[in-house]
Amino acid sequence: MISIALDALGGDFAPDVVIDGAIKAVNGSDGTFNIVLCGPKADVEAKLKQFGYQGNAISVVDAPDPVAMDEHPTDVLRKKQHSGLVTCVALQKKGLVQASVSAGNSGAMMASCLMILGRTSENFARPPIGCIVPTASGSSILVDAGANVDEKPLVLKDFALAGSVFAECHLGIKNPKVGLLNMGEEEKKGPVAVQEAHQLLKTAPINFIGNIEGRDVVLGKADVIVCSGYVGNVVLKMLEGFYELHQKMFGKIDTPAGKKFDEMWDYRTAGGALLLGLKGTGIIAHGRSDAKAIEQAVKVAYTFAANNVPQKVGEKLAGIQ
């Protein structure tokens, strides 16, 4: 039985949507996983009761400390060991759960996973967020979706390697096409770090298809989109914004295309992104998550944990580095 730790106070609409989402997730799980809610025990239990939950697939671990969205990650690690966020990761380290999910402070979640779970390889300096994003032709892996900034070319190369093995292990794509996000196809275009990364990727053991542009991201030219965490975050949020704009302008379009668009482009169906290159499953869910997004994040965490995705990614990374 797989257990998933969920930060009860993580996210803009916690704890209500987190607890609602947790209940929806276990109710639809056919008993394949349990959830351990980490948060202020009395409050969380009262909320579970309020939502009418009476099953035994959800337990609660007391973790009373709140974590603010703008709290510095190292401060959280040092001073908020009894927060839901840190407790989720600590339980995984102890082997009591197999995955940790938080929609809270993403920097703190990343730092906790990095410091508590550890990297799969010491060569792998800065774990990125690998996020599945919708495209015109299906989905791609965006890496880094926002864990890092000001990356050196070698770090961008690590992102490419991690994204490539993630696409292989998780999406089942053989020899995935890896594109470097830039402002033109030419090698000599773009910021210096991106130009240097281009040169490194040419000889890396991946299927590097060269630079791609913003248009190619949306149209799905690459299976793996490599970029700085800053740019990746802009890309991810624009994809979300586009879905919202579309909903606003057109509402629900009741055609096969409309249904496909809703299925693929609603950010809530992605359900959260995986930190790559770590010894364990750390899922960063969206701060704006509603209950459906939390439910989906837990399901995604289950898939990663059940399929040993982090371990497979780690082994493959060690093999090609």
Next chain:
Amino acid sequence: MISIALDALGGDFAPDVVIDGAIKAVNGSDGTFNIVLCGPKADVEAKLKQFGYQGNAISVVDAPDPVAMDEHPTDVLRKKQHSGLVTCVALQKKGLVQASVSAGNSGAMMASCLMILGRTSENFARPPIGCIVPTASGSSILVDAGANVDEKPLVLKDFALAGSVFAECHLGIKNPKVGLLNMGEEEKKGPVAVQEAHQLLKTAPINFIGNIEGRDVVLGKADVIVCSGYVGNVVLKMLEGFYELHQKMFGKIDTPAGKKFDEMWDYRTAGGALLLGLKGTGIIAHGRSDAKAIEQAVKVAYTFAANNVPQKVGEKLAGIQ
């Protein structure tokens, strides 16, 4: 009478679409402007004949040198003085035309405008591309849309000033809301250069609304979106990609919302972006321009020149710098 110089060999589908677009532009101009096509004279005249043009609103200046899309800007300036691109700008410097348009090598067009037309202020180090982009609520100015890379914080501040006065002079927005594109609302988020730019913008003589995210770009939270040319180019191309994806999935939607979306989001209606902070009107049209996009780029150039937008931007910039 305003004359507009148009690079006959600029763009992926030149010269055919350029000449077709030029004819469409003058036919719809009510005689308000002329076009001077700069390119290999015999070829251009033959094409004009082939397209059946018999009016006198289009003239041709011989400029036989071709410019490749990946040719280095300074090489173009040094070795390709008889190219359509450089000739367009040189004619403006001489006062023979009031605006220059090219869909060719954008780096070369920028360098030519910078070196030949000159900056409005010596304090203004790196002229950005100001581009009108569609949002959920109307349009915003994206600055820089791809002229620069690896900008220092002071350069990002210049972009904000230029974007703000451009929004005022061209879109008529009083006290436009200026947002800094980042990966979170918090001041301490993002690349170091962006964090430092944030501090500079707080005391700049503009209506700075703080950091905005990718979602806010699409939803239209700011009138002016300030970012590095690299990121701006990714943003611009993603907006184009969204429109293409939408066309692919849904085709033409025959409702008021569908028509509005087509009008606003079809990249061809934007018609080209203005280089800001220069003594003159240099328009960079899209490399993939078709005849409709070229027609629109010429019309946009006319609007800028007729309304003295570059001069107004220059005066306002000088006033607040």
